[in-house]
Amino acid sequence: MVKTPFGTLADGTEVSSWFLENGGTRLKVLSWGGVVQSLEIPDRHGRHANVCLGFDGIEDYVASTPYFGALIGRYGNRIGKGRFTLDGTAHQVDVNDGANSLHGGATGFDKQVWDVEPFTAGSDVGLHLFRTSADGEMGYPGTLEVKVTYTLTERGEWRIDYEATTSRATVVNLTSHVYWNLAGESSGTIEGHELTIAAGRYTPTDSGLIPTGELADVSGTPFDFREPKAIGRDLRAGHLQQLRAKGYDHNWVLDKGVTAEPVQVATLRDPGSGRTLKIATDQPGLQFYSGNFLDGTLVGTGGRAYRQGDALCLETQGFPDSPNQPAFPSTVLRPGQTYRTTTIHTFDA
Ligand code: GLA
Secondary structure (H helix, E strand, O other), X not given: OEEEEEEEOOOXXXXXXXXXXXXXXXXXXXXXXXXXXXXEEEOOOOOEEEOEOOOOOHHHHHHOOOOOOXXXXXXXXXXXXXXXXXXXXXXXXXXXXXXXXXXXXOXXXXXXXXXXXXXEEOXXXXXXXXXXXXOOHHHOOOOEEEEEEEEXXXXXXXXXXXXXXXXXXXXXXXXXXXXXXXXXXXXXXXXXXXXXXXXXXXXXXXXXXXXXXXXXXXXXXXXXXXXXXXXXXXXXXXXXXXXXXXOOEEEEEOOOOOOOOOEEEEEEEOOOOOOEEEEEEOOOEEEEEOOOOOOOOEEOOOXXXXXXXXXXXXXXXXXXXXXXXXXXXXXXEOOOOOEEEEEEEEEEO
Protein backbone atom coordinates (compact mmCIF):
# COMPACT_ATOMS: atom_id res chain seq x y z
CA MET A 1 0.00 0.00 0.00
CA VAL A 2 1.41 3.36 -1.01
CA LYS A 3 0.22 6.74 0.28
CA THR A 4 0.95 9.85 -1.77
CA PRO A 5 -0.13 13.50 -1.46
CA PHE A 6 -3.03 14.25 -3.82
CA GLY A 7 -3.69 17.92 -3.17
CA THR A 8 -4.47 20.64 -0.68
CA LEU A 9 -7.89 22.12 0.09
CA ALA A 10 -8.51 25.86 0.37
CA ASP A 11 -8.38 25.57 4.19
CA GLY A 12 -4.96 23.88 4.03
CA THR A 13 -6.17 20.31 4.63
CA GLU A 14 -4.00 17.76 2.85
CA VAL A 15 -5.77 15.14 0.74
CA SER A 16 -3.99 11.81 0.26
CA SER A 17 -4.20 9.11 -2.37
CA TRP A 18 -3.81 5.45 -1.44
CA PHE A 19 -2.81 2.73 -3.87
CA LEU A 20 -3.52 -0.90 -3.13
CA GLU A 21 -3.31 -4.04 -5.22
CA ASN A 22 -4.35 -7.66 -4.73
CA GLY A 23 -5.34 -10.57 -6.95
CA GLY A 24 -4.92 -8.54 -10.15
CA THR A 25 -7.08 -5.60 -8.99
CA ARG A 26 -5.48 -2.19 -8.51
CA LEU A 27 -7.32 0.49 -6.57
CA LYS A 28 -6.63 4.18 -5.99
CA VAL A 29 -8.61 5.77 -3.16
CA LEU A 30 -8.65 9.39 -1.99
CA SER A 31 -9.18 10.58 1.57
CA TRP A 32 -11.51 13.14 -0.06
CA GLY A 33 -14.98 11.57 -0.18
CA GLY A 34 -13.52 8.06 0.10
CA VAL A 35 -13.34 8.43 -3.68
CA VAL A 36 -12.29 5.49 -5.83
CA GLN A 37 -10.26 7.50 -8.31
CA SER A 38 -9.39 4.48 -10.41
CA LEU A 39 -9.83 0.72 -10.37
CA GLU A 40 -7.83 -1.37 -12.81
CA ILE A 41 -8.75 -4.92 -13.78
CA PRO A 42 -7.53 -7.21 -16.58
CA ASP A 43 -9.41 -8.07 -19.77
CA ARG A 44 -9.55 -11.57 -21.26
CA HIS A 45 -5.94 -11.17 -22.50
CA GLY A 46 -4.70 -10.00 -19.11
CA ARG A 47 -4.48 -6.33 -20.14
CA HIS A 48 -5.35 -3.94 -17.36
CA ALA A 49 -7.55 -0.89 -17.81
CA ASN A 50 -9.04 1.61 -15.41
CA VAL A 51 -12.80 0.95 -15.46
CA CYS A 52 -13.98 3.95 -13.34
CA LEU A 53 -14.56 7.60 -14.15
CA GLY A 54 -12.59 10.11 -12.13
CA PHE A 55 -10.72 13.40 -12.10
CA ASP A 56 -6.99 14.13 -12.07
CA GLY A 57 -7.04 16.94 -9.54
CA ILE A 58 -8.64 17.78 -6.21
CA GLU A 59 -10.05 21.07 -7.63
CA ASP A 60 -12.40 19.12 -9.92
CA TYR A 61 -13.62 16.91 -7.08
CA VAL A 62 -14.31 20.00 -4.96
CA ALA A 63 -16.01 21.98 -7.74
CA SER A 64 -18.24 19.38 -9.43
CA THR A 65 -20.98 17.06 -8.24
CA PRO A 66 -21.16 14.00 -10.46
CA TYR A 67 -20.18 12.00 -7.31
CA PHE A 68 -17.46 10.14 -9.28
CA GLY A 69 -16.38 7.13 -7.20
CA ALA A 70 -17.51 8.71 -3.94
CA LEU A 71 -18.94 7.37 -0.71
CA ILE A 72 -22.49 8.64 -0.37
CA GLY A 73 -24.14 9.59 2.92
CA ARG A 74 -25.94 10.10 5.06
CA TYR A 75 -28.70 9.19 2.66
CA GLY A 76 -27.99 7.75 -0.78
CA ASN A 77 -30.41 8.96 -3.43
CA ARG A 78 -33.37 11.24 -2.79
CA ILE A 79 -35.60 12.29 0.08
CA GLY A 80 -38.72 14.11 -1.13
CA LYS A 81 -38.54 17.84 -0.30
CA GLY A 82 -35.74 16.89 2.11
CA ARG A 83 -38.40 16.31 4.75
CA PHE A 84 -39.34 13.39 6.95
CA THR A 85 -40.89 12.75 10.35
CA LEU A 86 -39.27 10.34 12.78
CA ASP A 87 -40.83 9.44 16.15
CA GLY A 88 -43.14 12.44 15.80
CA THR A 89 -40.37 14.96 15.12
CA ALA A 90 -40.20 16.66 11.72
CA HIS A 91 -36.76 17.00 10.14
CA GLN A 92 -35.65 19.18 7.24
CA VAL A 93 -32.44 18.11 5.54
CA ASP A 94 -30.49 20.00 2.89
CA VAL A 95 -32.34 20.48 -0.41
CA ASN A 96 -29.82 20.34 -3.28
CA ASP A 97 -31.67 18.71 -6.21
CA GLY A 98 -34.60 20.82 -7.35
CA ALA A 99 -37.15 20.53 -4.54
CA ASN A 100 -35.48 17.42 -3.08
CA SER A 101 -32.44 16.27 -1.14
CA LEU A 102 -29.94 14.13 -3.06
CA HIS A 103 -27.06 12.02 -1.74
CA GLY A 104 -26.97 13.57 1.73
CA GLY A 105 -27.15 17.26 0.70
CA ALA A 106 -24.76 19.80 -0.79
CA THR A 107 -21.86 18.79 1.47
CA GLY A 108 -22.58 15.13 1.93
CA PHE A 109 -19.98 12.46 2.72
CA ASP A 110 -18.63 12.80 -0.84
CA LYS A 111 -17.49 16.35 -0.02
CA GLN A 112 -15.75 15.54 3.27
CA VAL A 113 -12.27 14.39 4.20
CA TRP A 114 -12.11 10.94 5.79
CA ASP A 115 -9.52 9.50 8.18
CA VAL A 116 -7.88 6.58 6.40
CA GLU A 117 -6.07 3.66 8.04
CA PRO A 118 -4.50 0.89 5.96
CA PHE A 119 -4.63 -2.73 7.10
CA THR A 120 -3.67 -6.22 6.05
CA ALA A 121 -5.56 -9.27 7.33
CA GLY A 122 -4.28 -12.65 6.15
CA SER A 123 -4.22 -12.38 2.36
CA ASP A 124 -6.54 -9.32 2.31
CA VAL A 125 -5.38 -5.73 2.00
CA GLY A 126 -7.56 -2.72 2.59
CA LEU A 127 -8.41 0.64 4.05
CA HIS A 128 -10.62 1.66 6.93
CA LEU A 129 -12.25 5.06 6.37
CA PHE A 130 -13.65 6.90 9.37
CA ARG A 131 -15.63 10.02 9.90
CA THR A 132 -17.90 11.52 12.54
CA SER A 133 -20.90 13.34 11.15
CA ALA A 134 -21.98 15.89 13.75
CA ASP A 135 -25.52 16.00 15.11
CA GLY A 136 -27.44 18.22 12.69
CA GLU A 137 -24.98 17.94 9.79
CA MET A 138 -26.97 18.67 6.61
CA GLY A 139 -30.05 18.63 8.89
CA TYR A 140 -29.78 14.98 9.94
CA PRO A 141 -30.42 14.13 13.60
CA GLY A 142 -27.84 12.33 15.74
CA THR A 143 -24.06 12.20 15.81
CA LEU A 144 -23.22 9.49 13.31
CA GLU A 145 -19.98 7.53 13.74
CA VAL A 146 -19.18 5.98 10.38
CA LYS A 147 -16.63 3.35 9.40
CA VAL A 148 -16.32 2.12 5.85
CA THR A 149 -13.88 -0.66 4.94
CA TYR A 150 -12.57 -1.23 1.43
CA THR A 151 -10.99 -4.68 1.08
CA LEU A 152 -9.19 -6.21 -1.89
CA THR A 153 -9.08 -10.00 -1.61
CA GLU A 154 -6.51 -12.33 -3.15
CA ARG A 155 -9.16 -13.23 -5.75
CA GLY A 156 -9.25 -9.57 -6.75
CA GLU A 157 -12.69 -8.84 -5.27
CA TRP A 158 -13.42 -5.35 -3.98
CA ARG A 159 -15.55 -5.55 -0.86
CA ILE A 160 -17.19 -2.62 0.93
CA ASP A 161 -18.34 -2.95 4.54
CA TYR A 162 -20.32 -0.02 5.95
CA GLU A 163 -20.88 0.51 9.67
CA ALA A 164 -22.55 3.33 11.58
CA THR A 165 -23.91 4.14 15.02
CA THR A 166 -25.95 7.13 16.12
CA SER A 167 -26.61 9.13 19.29
CA ARG A 168 -30.25 9.86 18.28
CA ALA A 169 -32.80 8.15 16.05
CA THR A 170 -31.95 8.95 12.42
CA VAL A 171 -32.06 7.58 8.88
CA VAL A 172 -29.01 6.12 7.11
CA ASN A 173 -28.47 4.85 3.59
CA LEU A 174 -24.81 4.60 2.61
CA THR A 175 -23.63 3.62 -0.84
CA SER A 176 -20.78 3.91 -3.34
CA HIS A 177 -21.10 5.99 -6.50
CA VAL A 178 -18.55 4.40 -8.84
CA TYR A 179 -19.18 5.03 -12.55
CA TRP A 180 -18.31 1.85 -14.45
CA ASN A 181 -17.10 1.49 -18.00
CA LEU A 182 -15.66 -2.01 -18.32
CA ALA A 183 -14.18 -1.24 -21.75
CA GLY A 184 -12.09 1.38 -19.99
CA GLU A 185 -12.56 4.92 -18.70
CA SER A 186 -12.81 7.38 -21.65
CA SER A 187 -13.54 4.61 -24.17
CA GLY A 188 -17.02 5.91 -25.08
CA THR A 189 -20.51 4.62 -24.49
CA ILE A 190 -21.60 1.75 -22.24
CA GLU A 191 -24.63 1.03 -24.44
CA GLY A 192 -23.03 -2.25 -25.57
CA HIS A 193 -22.52 -3.50 -22.00
CA GLU A 194 -24.88 -6.32 -21.02
CA LEU A 195 -26.63 -5.95 -17.70
CA THR A 196 -28.54 -8.47 -15.62
CA ILE A 197 -30.52 -7.49 -12.50
CA ALA A 198 -32.30 -10.08 -10.38
CA ALA A 199 -35.40 -7.96 -9.90
CA GLY A 200 -38.96 -8.41 -11.15
CA ARG A 201 -40.02 -4.96 -9.94
CA TYR A 202 -38.73 -1.39 -9.76
CA THR A 203 -39.87 1.82 -8.10
CA PRO A 204 -41.31 4.28 -10.67
CA THR A 205 -40.75 7.95 -9.90
CA ASP A 206 -42.42 11.33 -10.28
CA SER A 207 -40.83 14.09 -12.36
CA GLY A 208 -38.44 14.92 -9.47
CA LEU A 209 -37.28 11.27 -9.42
CA ILE A 210 -39.02 10.57 -6.09
CA PRO A 211 -40.65 7.10 -5.96
CA THR A 212 -44.43 7.20 -6.27
CA GLY A 213 -44.64 4.27 -3.84
CA GLU A 214 -45.67 1.79 -6.50
CA LEU A 215 -43.61 -1.37 -7.02
CA ALA A 216 -44.09 -1.86 -10.75
CA ASP A 217 -43.65 -5.12 -12.63
CA VAL A 218 -40.75 -5.00 -15.12
CA SER A 219 -42.38 -7.54 -17.47
CA GLY A 220 -42.78 -6.22 -21.00
CA THR A 221 -41.04 -2.91 -20.14
CA PRO A 222 -37.55 -1.50 -20.83
CA PHE A 223 -36.90 -2.15 -17.12
CA ASP A 224 -36.72 -5.91 -17.55
CA PHE A 225 -33.07 -6.93 -17.03
CA ARG A 226 -33.81 -10.40 -15.65
CA GLU A 227 -31.96 -11.90 -18.63
CA PRO A 228 -28.68 -10.33 -19.85
CA LYS A 229 -29.60 -7.35 -22.04
CA ALA A 230 -27.51 -4.72 -23.82
CA ILE A 231 -28.12 -1.40 -22.09
CA GLY A 232 -28.67 0.34 -25.42
CA ARG A 233 -31.38 -2.06 -26.52
CA ASP A 234 -34.34 -0.38 -24.80
CA LEU A 235 -32.62 2.86 -23.74
CA ARG A 236 -34.53 4.88 -26.33
CA ALA A 237 -37.86 3.08 -25.91
CA GLY A 238 -39.49 6.35 -24.85
CA HIS A 239 -41.21 4.90 -21.76
CA LEU A 240 -42.53 7.79 -19.63
CA GLN A 241 -40.26 6.69 -16.78
CA GLN A 242 -37.22 6.94 -19.05
CA LEU A 243 -38.26 10.32 -20.42
CA ARG A 244 -38.47 11.68 -16.87
CA ALA A 245 -35.03 10.37 -15.97
CA LYS A 246 -33.33 10.95 -19.38
CA GLY A 247 -32.68 7.19 -19.44
CA TYR A 248 -32.37 4.73 -16.59
CA ASP A 249 -32.14 6.26 -13.12
CA HIS A 250 -34.27 3.96 -11.01
CA ASN A 251 -34.26 1.71 -8.01
CA TRP A 252 -34.74 -1.98 -8.76
CA VAL A 253 -36.55 -3.98 -6.06
CA LEU A 254 -34.19 -6.93 -5.67
CA ASP A 255 -36.12 -10.21 -5.63
CA LYS A 256 -34.09 -11.50 -2.68
CA GLY A 257 -35.14 -8.59 -0.42
CA VAL A 258 -33.04 -7.69 2.63
CA THR A 259 -30.71 -10.58 3.42
CA ALA A 260 -28.39 -11.37 6.33
CA GLU A 261 -25.52 -12.02 3.92
CA PRO A 262 -24.64 -10.54 0.50
CA VAL A 263 -26.39 -12.31 -2.38
CA GLN A 264 -25.44 -11.85 -6.04
CA VAL A 265 -27.93 -9.49 -7.67
CA ALA A 266 -26.36 -7.99 -10.79
CA THR A 267 -23.90 -8.79 -13.55
CA LEU A 268 -22.38 -6.26 -15.93
CA ARG A 269 -20.38 -7.51 -18.90
CA ASP A 270 -18.49 -5.79 -21.68
CA PRO A 271 -18.50 -8.24 -24.61
CA GLY A 272 -15.52 -6.49 -26.25
CA SER A 273 -12.99 -6.89 -23.45
CA GLY A 274 -14.71 -9.78 -21.69
CA ARG A 275 -14.51 -7.84 -18.42
CA THR A 276 -17.33 -8.82 -16.08
CA LEU A 277 -18.47 -7.28 -12.80
CA LYS A 278 -20.72 -9.18 -10.42
CA ILE A 279 -22.34 -7.39 -7.50
CA ALA A 280 -23.52 -9.04 -4.31
CA THR A 281 -25.31 -7.16 -1.54
CA ASP A 282 -27.45 -7.63 1.56
CA GLN A 283 -29.42 -4.47 0.68
CA PRO A 284 -32.96 -4.55 -0.82
CA GLY A 285 -32.40 -2.08 -3.70
CA LEU A 286 -30.10 -1.33 -6.62
CA GLN A 287 -30.06 2.07 -8.34
CA PHE A 288 -29.09 1.68 -12.00
CA TYR A 289 -28.16 5.10 -13.39
CA SER A 290 -27.12 5.24 -17.05
CA GLY A 291 -24.93 8.35 -16.75
CA ASN A 292 -27.73 10.59 -18.05
CA PHE A 293 -26.40 13.86 -16.66
CA LEU A 294 -22.90 13.53 -18.14
CA ASP A 295 -23.00 16.26 -20.77
CA GLY A 296 -19.51 16.73 -22.14
CA THR A 297 -18.57 19.48 -19.69
CA LEU A 298 -16.17 17.48 -17.50
CA VAL A 299 -12.75 16.13 -18.47
CA GLY A 300 -11.66 12.95 -16.72
CA THR A 301 -8.43 11.15 -15.83
CA GLY A 302 -7.97 10.02 -19.42
CA GLY A 303 -7.86 13.64 -20.61
CA ARG A 304 -11.12 13.33 -22.52
CA ALA A 305 -14.62 14.74 -21.91
CA TYR A 306 -17.34 12.52 -20.51
CA ARG A 307 -20.61 12.44 -22.44
CA GLN A 308 -24.03 11.00 -21.71
CA GLY A 309 -23.86 7.21 -21.26
CA ASP A 310 -20.06 7.05 -21.06
CA ALA A 311 -20.44 5.09 -17.80
CA LEU A 312 -23.10 3.72 -15.49
CA CYS A 313 -23.65 3.38 -11.77
CA LEU A 314 -24.98 0.41 -9.83
CA GLU A 315 -25.66 1.67 -6.31
CA THR A 316 -26.69 -0.91 -3.71
CA GLN A 317 -29.04 0.78 -1.28
CA GLY A 318 -32.23 1.08 0.72
CA PHE A 319 -35.00 2.47 -1.50
CA PRO A 320 -35.01 6.21 -2.29
CA ASP A 321 -37.30 8.28 -0.07
CA SER A 322 -37.80 5.39 2.39
CA PRO A 323 -38.14 7.84 5.31
CA ASN A 324 -41.45 8.94 3.73
CA GLN A 325 -42.61 5.55 2.48
CA PRO A 326 -43.76 3.31 5.34
CA ALA A 327 -44.19 0.33 2.99
CA PHE A 328 -40.49 0.41 1.97
CA PRO A 329 -37.84 -1.46 4.02
CA SER A 330 -36.85 0.78 6.94
CA THR A 331 -33.70 2.92 6.85
CA VAL A 332 -34.10 4.06 10.47
CA LEU A 333 -31.14 3.67 12.85
CA ARG A 334 -31.54 4.05 16.60
CA PRO A 335 -29.05 4.50 19.43
CA GLY A 336 -27.72 1.11 20.54
CA GLN A 337 -28.09 -0.38 17.05
CA THR A 338 -25.31 -0.75 14.50
CA TYR A 339 -25.98 -0.12 10.83
CA ARG A 340 -24.04 -2.82 8.99
CA THR A 341 -24.13 -3.58 5.29
CA THR A 342 -21.83 -5.20 2.75
CA THR A 343 -21.43 -5.04 -1.01
CA ILE A 344 -18.97 -7.26 -2.89
CA HIS A 345 -17.68 -6.58 -6.42
CA THR A 346 -16.25 -9.63 -8.17
CA PHE A 347 -14.28 -9.20 -11.40
CA ASP A 348 -13.69 -11.71 -14.15
CA ALA A 349 -12.77 -11.72 -17.84
C1 GLA B 1 -27.65 9.11 -8.70
C2 GLA B 1 -28.98 9.71 -8.97
C3 GLA B 1 -28.97 10.42 -10.26
C4 GLA B 1 -27.85 11.44 -10.33
C5 GLA B 1 -26.56 10.78 -10.03
C6 GLA B 1 -25.45 11.80 -9.96
O1 GLA B 1 -27.43 8.00 -9.46
O2 GLA B 1 -30.02 8.76 -8.92
O3 GLA B 1 -30.20 11.03 -10.47
O4 GLA B 1 -28.09 12.44 -9.39
O5 GLA B 1 -26.63 10.09 -8.82
O6 GLA B 1 -25.44 12.67 -11.03
